[in-house]
Amino acid sequence: MAVIIQASRQFSYAVAKMMAKGEGAMEATLVKAYVCKAAEWVTREALQIHGGYGYAEEYPVSRYWVDARVLSIFEGADETLAIKVIARRLVAAAKA
Numbered sequence: 788m789a790v791i792i793q794a795s796r797q798f799s800y801a802v803a804k805m806m807a808k809g810e811g812a813m814e815a816t817l818v819k820a821y822v823c824k825a826a827e828w829v830t831r832e833a834l835q836i837h838g839g840y841g842y843a844e845e846y847p848v849s850r851y852w853v854d855a856r857v858l859s860i861f862e863g864a865d866e867t868l869a870i871k872v873i874a875r876r877l878v879a880a881a882k883a
């Protein structure tokens with residue numbers, strides 16, 4: 788979990804630096820897709836560690852997983868990003 792979080796953080800910082808220079812539109816889409824899945828996986832594991840208590844709504848970890856789940860839906864659902872942004876740009880780059 789720590790490895791995934793650190794990789795996500797470093798990827799985000801790298802893309803933020805690119806965007807500060809007016810670059811990295813494609814990378815921004817890649818990092819969004821990646822870190823949303825990473826958050827989902829990490830919070831799933833956090834819930835799992837707590838066993839049945841993790842699933843109970845009384846415990847914050849239950850809410851963290853639910854909150855992470857929506858990240859792949861809003862501000863560009865994963866499938867939309869993959870098909871309409873990432874795949875199109877990869878195909879355009881391959882043709883160029």
Ligand SMILES: Cc1cc2nc3c(=O)[nH]c(=O)nc-3n(C[C@H](O)[C@H](O)[C@H](O)COP(=O)(O)OP(=O)(O)OC[C@H]3O[C@@H](n4cnc5c(N)ncnc54)[C@H](O)[C@@H]3O)c2cc1C
Pocket residue numbers: 857860861862863864865866867870
């Ligand atoms: C908590 C929350 C807050 C939100 N806040 C805002 C806000 O402040 N402002 C705002 O404008 N919107 C907001 N939204 C809306 C959000 O942007 C949309 O939910 C999101 O864009 C997905 O659209 P949709 O719900 O219509 O799903 P749909 O577009 O109907 O998608 C449903 C499923 O079909 C898939 N899909 C859709 N098209 C394709 C395709 N061409 N190929 C393959 N798969 C496809 C999607 O990936 C998804 O899995 C919010 C949503 C939530 C849940």
